[in-house]
Amino acid sequence: MKNYALYLLLFSLLFACESKVEKAQIVTEDIATSYIPEWAKDASIYEVNMRQFTEEGTFEAFSKHLPRIKDMGIKIIWLMPIHPISVKERKGTLGSPYAVADYKDVNPEYGTMADFEAMVKKIHDLDMKIIIDWVPNHTGWDNQWITDHPEWYTQNDQGEIIDPIDYNTGESWGWTDVADLNYDNQEMRKEMISVLKYWINERNIDGFRMDVAHGVPDDFWMQANEELKKQGDIFLLAEGEVPKQRNAGGFHADYGWSLHHLLNEVAKGEKSVDDIWTYYEEDSAKFEKGYHMMFTSNHDENTWAGTVFERMEDAHKAMAVFTATFDGMPLIYGGQEEPLMKRLEFFEKDDIGFENYEYQEFYTTLFNLKKQNEALWNGEFGAPPTRISEQNNIMAFQRKKDSNTVLTFINFTNSENSISLGENFDLSTMKVLLSETVKLSEDQLTIGPWGYVIYSN
Structure with missing residues (x-):
C-alpha cells in the first residue's frame, strides 16, 4: 500500500531523471525501427458504438452493416470496449463500456464469444481489419483482479483502492465507476500484456485502440508494444497526443486532438488557415514516426462536446473533407453517415436509428478517393501536404x-x-x-x- 501523493512525486521524478542508458535499454531495435503495417497504408477507420449501433445492440445485428461499410472504403473497424461491464458502482442503468469486469470475455448484452468470432470472420472475409478498444488505465469494481490482486491497484493512505486521479490537479477525474491500476506493480504489467496477446492470438483481432494511453507510463508502452508486434502485423492506436509514445513507444497512430480543436475554432470563425499551417509546422517537428488519426467526431466528442452540427454547424462537410485529405488517417464515428443529429447517451440505450443514410455517398466518395490516390495514403506511404496559396480564407x-x-x-x-x-x-x-x-x-x-x-x- 502506498501514499498516493508520494507516488505522484516519485513518478514525476523518475521520468524527469530517466537516463540515456535506461532509455537505450528500453527502446529496442524493433521499436526504434517500427513502421506502419502495409495493409494500413490507405486505411480509414470506422468507430462502432455497439450498444447504440442497432436496435438489438449485438454483434450479429451490427454484422449486417459490414458490406455497406466496406463499400464506403473503410479498412479498419474499431469497436468500443466489448467486455462485460461492472455492476458495482456503475453509472446509469447500463454502465460505461470502459468499466471492464473481465478482460477475457465479451459483454453478454452484445452476444456470445461465438457471435464475436463470427463477426471477426466476416470482417476478415470482406478484407477489412478489426481493432478493439482496450482499457489499460483502470478496471470496473467487479473485476476479479481486485479480489485476487488488490496490490495491482492504486491505494490511499488507508489502504483503500481509489478511482483514477487527474495527474494535472491531483484530484479525482470523477470516474468513480472504475478502480485505478498501479503500474508500479510489475506482475500486473505482465498480466496486462498476457491478456492483450490473448486477443491477438486466440481471438484473431488486428490491433488495439488504447484508452487513456497518456495516463499509462511511457515505459510500459515500450515494453508492451514491442511484445505485441511480435504476435503479428497489428495496428496500434493511442488515445493521446504524446510524441514519445509514437517516436519510441511503438504506436503507429494517435489522436489529432490539437488539430480537431483548431477545426472547431475555425468553424466558429475564431481561427484561420494561417493557424492551421502554424500548428502543422510545429506538430511535424515533434513527431518522428506514425501519424495522427483525424476526425470531426468520435464517441467522446459526440456525447460530451456535441454533434458535428452543434460544434461545426454548416462547416461540418468542409471539415470532413479536410480530415480525409490532409496528413493523417481519417475516422468516421458510426452514425455520421445517417447523419447523427443527437448526442448519444453514454450509460443508457440510445439507438442511432439508421434510416436515411443521407451522407453515405459523401463519405464513400471521400474514403475511396483516399484509397485510389497514393498521394493521400497514410504516413510514409503517402506524401506530406504543401501549402499552395497564402490566401488566409x-x-x-x-x-x-x-x-x-x-x-x-x-x-x-x-x-x-x-x-x-x-x-x-x-x-x-x-x-x-x-x-x-x-x-x-x-x-x-x-x-x-x-x-x-x-x-x-
Missing part, C-alpha cells in the same frame, strides 16, 4: 507522390471567397473528385461558404 494544399497529384481547396469561412491560381496549376487538365459550390473561370477559383473541391491527375 481558403485552405489550399497539394499532396504529390510519384506521378499522383491531389489538390484540395476548402473555403474556411461562411462567405464566398476566390483564389487566383496563376500559371502553376492548370485545373482544366485535372479531374474533379468531389466539389460543392465551386466555380472555375480562367485562372480563378471561386468557392461558396464552406465549399470545397478536390482535384486529381
Whole structure:
C-alpha cells in the first residue's frame, strides 16, 4: 500500500531523471525501427458504438452493416470496449463500456464469444481489419483482479483502492465507476500484456485502440508494444497526443486532438488557415514516426462536446473533407453517415436509428478517393501536404507522390471567397473528385461558404 501523493512525486521524478542508458535499454531495435503495417497504408477507420449501433445492440445485428461499410472504403473497424461491464458502482442503468469486469470475455448484452468470432470472420472475409478498444488505465469494481490482486491497484493512505486521479490537479477525474491500476506493480504489467496477446492470438483481432494511453507510463508502452508486434502485423492506436509514445513507444497512430480543436475554432470563425499551417509546422517537428488519426467526431466528442452540427454547424462537410485529405488517417464515428443529429447517451440505450443514410455517398466518395490516390495514403506511404496559396480564407494544399497529384481547396469561412491560381496549376487538365459550390473561370477559383473541391491527375 502506498501514499498516493508520494507516488505522484516519485513518478514525476523518475521520468524527469530517466537516463540515456535506461532509455537505450528500453527502446529496442524493433521499436526504434517500427513502421506502419502495409495493409494500413490507405486505411480509414470506422468507430462502432455497439450498444447504440442497432436496435438489438449485438454483434450479429451490427454484422449486417459490414458490406455497406466496406463499400464506403473503410479498412479498419474499431469497436468500443466489448467486455462485460461492472455492476458495482456503475453509472446509469447500463454502465460505461470502459468499466471492464473481465478482460477475457465479451459483454453478454452484445452476444456470445461465438457471435464475436463470427463477426471477426466476416470482417476478415470482406478484407477489412478489426481493432478493439482496450482499457489499460483502470478496471470496473467487479473485476476479479481486485479480489485476487488488490496490490495491482492504486491505494490511499488507508489502504483503500481509489478511482483514477487527474495527474494535472491531483484530484479525482470523477470516474468513480472504475478502480485505478498501479503500474508500479510489475506482475500486473505482465498480466496486462498476457491478456492483450490473448486477443491477438486466440481471438484473431488486428490491433488495439488504447484508452487513456497518456495516463499509462511511457515505459510500459515500450515494453508492451514491442511484445505485441511480435504476435503479428497489428495496428496500434493511442488515445493521446504524446510524441514519445509514437517516436519510441511503438504506436503507429494517435489522436489529432490539437488539430480537431483548431477545426472547431475555425468553424466558429475564431481561427484561420494561417493557424492551421502554424500548428502543422510545429506538430511535424515533434513527431518522428506514425501519424495522427483525424476526425470531426468520435464517441467522446459526440456525447460530451456535441454533434458535428452543434460544434461545426454548416462547416461540418468542409471539415470532413479536410480530415480525409490532409496528413493523417481519417475516422468516421458510426452514425455520421445517417447523419447523427443527437448526442448519444453514454450509460443508457440510445439507438442511432439508421434510416436515411443521407451522407453515405459523401463519405464513400471521400474514403475511396483516399484509397485510389497514393498521394493521400497514410504516413510514409503517402506524401506530406504543401501549402499552395497564402490566401488566409481558403485552405489550399497539394499532396504529390510519384506521378499522383491531389489538390484540395476548402473555403474556411461562411462567405464566398476566390483564389487566383496563376500559371502553376492548370485545373482544366485535372479531374474533379468531389466539389460543392465551386466555380472555375480562367485562372480563378471561386468557392461558396464552406465549399470545397478536390482535384486529381
